[in-house]
Amino acid sequence: MGLILGNLDCKVLTTQDIQVEVSFEVMEGNPDFVEVYAYFADDTHAKVDIKISEGVTQYKTTLKLLLRNARYTIACCPRKIDSNGQYVDHYEEDGINVYWESYCIYKYVIIPLGSYDANDTFPIPLITQVVPYPKRISSKSGALISWWSAREYSRYELLIRVPGIRSYDIIDFDISNNAYTYNLLSQHLSSTPIDFIMSDLNNPHTFEIQLRGIQPAALQFPTYYSKWSNVFSFKSANALNSVKAFFDGHPISNGIRQYLPQGINVSLRNKMHIDEI
Known part of the structure; x- marks a missing residue:
């Protein structure tokens, strides 16, 4: 049976x-x-x-x-x-x-941690996880942001700030196939330098983020926005100490100079710890 x-x-x-x-x-x-x-x-x-x-x-x-x-x-x-x-x-x-x-x-x-009701017409997306990751030779440092939403928004706004500072920036981005993740890379925004790594390995940066969904305008309907999600705080990842991990499979048997800027005095330590933003 x-x-x-x-x-x-x-x-x-x-x-x-x-x-x-x-x-x-x-x-x-x-x-x-x-x-x-x-x-x-x-x-x-x-x-x-x-x-x-x-x-x-x-x-x-x-x-x-x-x-x-x-x-x-x-x-x-x-x-x-x-x-x-x-x-x-x-x-x-x-x-x-x-x-x-x-x-x-x-x-x-x-x-989710925050308040949510499925009967809301434009329910609040709720951030569930932020996974910071360090810089490697071929990629900047960043953070993978995951969230959950009862409504299938195609566009979102991410608000980011440094705690204790009133200024903030908003990043507008699209998603497809309900992939509720966004890769936030080190970058220089208008008000907030998003620098995920620093020389002081014992002092990772702290950021606060909020998210809201956007229903773009269509036909006679205007653009609608959900309310902002609750504040989610996270710390950046520590820079890598391991040269092997930093080069992430790239061959180094012939030396590492080939991966550093030519004609510029850049140390490997600076290359590992500082994002070019």
């Missing part, structure tokens, strides 16, 4: 009381129930049993979770009931003893 579920989808409805909508499809077999549960760090935070009706394949339920700024695993597991009213834990399939969890399907869902 096969108990096959599919088309598992998870949608954050609101972070006020942390509700997640879970939908799935019964594709094969006749389970009596489907267990839907969410766990974080091996602890189950929510669970519901959905009774399966004959001829009905599409199901939806809502889970109330406990933690913001967390990545939950959502599991849907088809279950059969024996003649004694107990869950069947083992099944015989093609002569093989199969444990019930083998039929479960899983999906991750990130619960």
Whole structure:
């Protein structure tokens, strides 16, 4: 017998009381129930049993979770009931003893830290992670910014500032295929030099960023903007101390001078620690 579920989808409805909508499809077999549960760090935070009706394949339920700024695993597991009213834990399939969890399907869902409501027409995108990375011989230093958005905005604005300084800059950028990431490289903006590395390795720079989505004007509709996300702070990556890591696979058996500016007195240390912005 096969108990096959599919088309598992998870949608954050609101972070006020942390509700997640879970939908799935019964594709094969006749389970009596489907267990839907969410766990974080091996602890189950929510669970519901959905009774399966004959001829009905599409199901939806809502889970109330406990933690913001967390990545939950959502599991849907088809279950059969024996003649004694107990869950069947083992099944015989093609002569093989199969444990019930083998039929479960899983999906991750990130619960944002900030306030969010799926009923907003232009919901706020919420920054989930910033991963700074150091400069290498063929690339500047930077930070990979990731976020989550309930609406598929095609354009965003990123506000960036140095803490304690009133001036700020805004970067306008497009995304495609809902790739909710942006690579912020070292660069000199109008008010804020975005220099991710410095000579003092014990003192990485700190930046604050905010994000908002843009719905570009179309036909008779004007351009719409979401509200700014909560402030997200991060520190730049330390410059690399390792020459091997800095050259990142580039051959250095014939020396490193070939990679440095010719006719200019530039030390390797400066090359490793200073971005040309």
